[in-house]
Amino acid sequence: MLDLSKLNKHQLKAVTATEGPILVVAGAGTGKTRVLTMRVAYLIDELGYDPQKILAITFTNKAANEMRNRIATLLPNVNVPWIGTYHAICLKILRKNVDTIGYSSNFTVIDDEDQSLLIRDIYKQGNISQKDIKPAKMIGIIEKIKMNDVGVETISTMQQLKELGIFSFEDLKIVKYVHQRYQAKLKSGNILDFNDLLLFTHKILKENIDIRDYWQKHFHYILVDEFQDTNIIQFEILNYLINPKQINVFAVGDPDQTIYTWRGAYANIFNDYLESYKNTQVMILDLNYRSTKNILKVANSLVSNNHERIKKDLSTDNPQGVEVVFCKSDSQYYEASFICQQIIELVKKEKYQYSDIAILYRSNYLSRFIEQELMSNSIPYYIYGSLKFYQRMEIKDLLAYLRLMADDQNEIALKRVINVPRRNIGEVTIDRVSEYARKNNMTFAQALALSLRMDVEITWSPNPIMQFLKLIHQLKENTQKLSPSKALQEIIKVTKYQEYLASLDFESRWDNVNELIAAIEYYEAKNPEGTIEGYLQEITLYTDPTEIKKARDQSVSLMTVHVAKGSEYRVIFLAALNEGIFPVAINGQTTNLEEERRIAYVALTRAMERLYLTCSAGHSFVTNAPLYPSRFIKEMDTKNLKVVEQGMKSISDVDLSWYDSKSPATNFEDNYNKDAVAFQIGDTIAHVVFGAGVIVGIKENLLDIAFKAPYGVKTLVKNHKAIKRMKS
DNA sequence: GTGTTGAGTATTTTT
DNA sequence: TACTCAACAC
16 A cells, blocks of 8 residues: 655645646655656556556656666565656667668667767768867767758858857868768668657657557556656657547656756746646645755755746745855865765764765766765765766777677677777778778678778788687677677687786776676576677666666765756765856856756755855866856855865965965955065966966066966066965 | 877766 | 877887
């Protein structure tokens, strides 16, 4: 029997009103995930629906996993329903129906890295320099073209160019070429990228009434989490999946938590929903159960700075709680060290578990300096996101070999391992084979085989290629009768992969290889008939094998705010709250400030009991740019903020620290010039642009200052506001 | 042709 | 710090 007694009356209604379209507008921490899970459980347990007829769409893999676990806890003996991201759901649909648009159902999906390698290949063949348009940017442009159905052929105005993010018709020519080649490569390799998953599903459902009909009958109930981040294509896919004769759709979202406009989320989605489903019941959840009053006050005050927004404040019956702490440190090193000290204290004195604590930041690279400090304090931690297990170099290498066992024509896999471990087949040879394949309209694998013939002038020394092809052939024979995990072990043995890792000083990565073997063995236990092909398909959108998850349970969690969306932690540290980092600035410009603010709002509202905001002065380790506190601090209701300062304890760190710790963070711009008096040779100063420097000469009102490379010695005006004297 | 080294440079967010 | 690119040694 399901226990519904803990739900408030709005939540209860949202759980039990099971017929017809429903839209729940729910603020952060108002129990929307709980409502969603309860509702799924209610449908299964109380109304007797077949779990397989229920579809729950989440926004991240992390959220999908969490929901799966929650439902499994509520209903231990029941099959888990379809739960996944739009991409994962589309993948399932496509495996069944993709043949209708001329792909074969064993297609592969390429990730970022492979996508980037493919683009680089195309660049090389087209003689395009990476300097013209960087591959990462090109991927973004192609994504835009595909997702917005931009007709590249018809572009004729500068405005249209700008919308794509390019600035000349010269560049447009490159984009056209690369886009066309990219699509052709995907098609001929039976490859889909992440966007294709959505686009193809959309196309198939749109054009095939029978298929649409099949899926509409298949799903009796559809639930959508994080609805505010849905884009047009996703919304239309959703519409196709909903049975028009029996509209049972339930969407929950919070406009204040829209943080994916860069991927097409748009403010009007709630109206579109109401338009599409005329008799929608709208429910509102605005009582927060998650956070203390102090935390909510800070969060509310920040987000109220957004203008494009319906005014609303979250309230809570929770206690006032401890003060929100704001710590400004003299350097990123001190910032990390402050976070670690606090964690140690929280665990020791306040009896928190490591797993109660999360450290959030705006961008992945910021985890680095925190990570270092956690390590030296022996605090167990787990980083979500940045480098996923299945994206690691050693894992991808071995999976590429495995893929060649199932498909020895696979170009991406061939190119990946042809010289791993080293067999003296370099870039030039690979390029020539590619070029030959392209000119003669054959696959890379075919050209590779042909290159052995002396009359085909591809390479002067076919021997290494011969060795490689022999190796693959041999491996294929040897592994044919083996289980996937045994096949992998054979590959490792024959290629001497462990020795190869060791030769690169990557011994520690051997653990990951063992993890992979364990993951495959786990797959085999679940699927006694499982094949290599089957395994590779199963992991298509996976990020981590299940075994890895265990390690997280006793660790501090690190992640970007985007990954944290939908989760809650008793203690949240929001790190690197610096201008230019959060809000992000690109080329010194902040854009889309309202969205940045919403991202910050999401971060703050993850906290249940304790919230720490940290920033640092000095210079960024990464860019060497000077650091100032984020404007978001200024915008918060700071009356209840407990301010802590940190740093200036070690001489060795002095050249990174110049922040005047006496001045409040809220008017950091004002204190440039206060002590621009008696400079002496040897004094350390900091410059807004050039960073830390040492005075090497003084002439009247001019200073010769030696900065780090590439700036060198510069002569600057003494009392200029760009120069800041260090405290000693 | 391949591999190594050093200098220079650039760093949103996810599937 | 990490990644790319050009220059050099084998």
